[in-house]
Amino acid sequence: MADPHPFAPRFEHAFTISIDLSKPYWVEPSVRGETRAAIYAASGTVEGPRLNGRVIPMSGGDFPLQRPDGVIDFDARYLLEASDGAIIYLENRGYRWARGEKVGAAMRRNEAADFSDYYMRVTPKFDAPAGPHEWLSRHVFVGVAEKLPGANRIHYFVVV
Structure with a gap:
């Protein structure tokens, strides 16, 4: 086996966000021929080794675009409140697609669907205040997400 590339990224788990979602509102079909939705972040928790807190209820949501090829193109924005009271803006972009029509x-x-039956990944950006959480605004992250009935759970990894 070949040695890993010297610039291959390393990832460390930073935190997990569990989000309870509102009912979806659909623009179906849109004038572009695709389906757009609005799904709001009803509540949620942030738990992990580097950040803890909550999702501020109804502070934003996801406005996904369902493409004709079955891929969902995410555009989510909402606020987090860290356990120390700091407010952090989160923007997620990413994709979800199923491995098969039945799934x-x-x-x-x-x-519910088994995690191995779909792909759901996000690339977040954070706008955090100066102080103990500004590291969020200085690093690249990758989120690996789970789709649960009425919710999402996203595991965020910081690229070190």
Whole structure:
């Protein structure tokens, strides 16, 4: 086996955000021929070795675009409140797609699916205040997400 590339990134788990979602509102079909939704962040928690707190209820949400090829293109923005009271803005962009039509149909019905049956990844950016949380605004992150009925759970890894 070849040695890893000397510039291969390393990842460290920073925290996990569990988000309870509102009911979706659909623009279906949009004038572009695709389906757009609005799904609001109803509540949630932030737990991990580098950040703890909560999702500020109804501070934003996801406005995903369902493409004709079955890929969901995420555009989510909402606020976090760290356990020390600091307010942090989060912007997530990413993709979700099912490995097979049966899984895709179940997910569209908001049913549980095994994590190995779909791809759901995000690339977040944070706007954090100066002080103990400014590290969020200085690093690149990758989020690996789980789709749960009525919720998402996203595990964030900082690239070190």
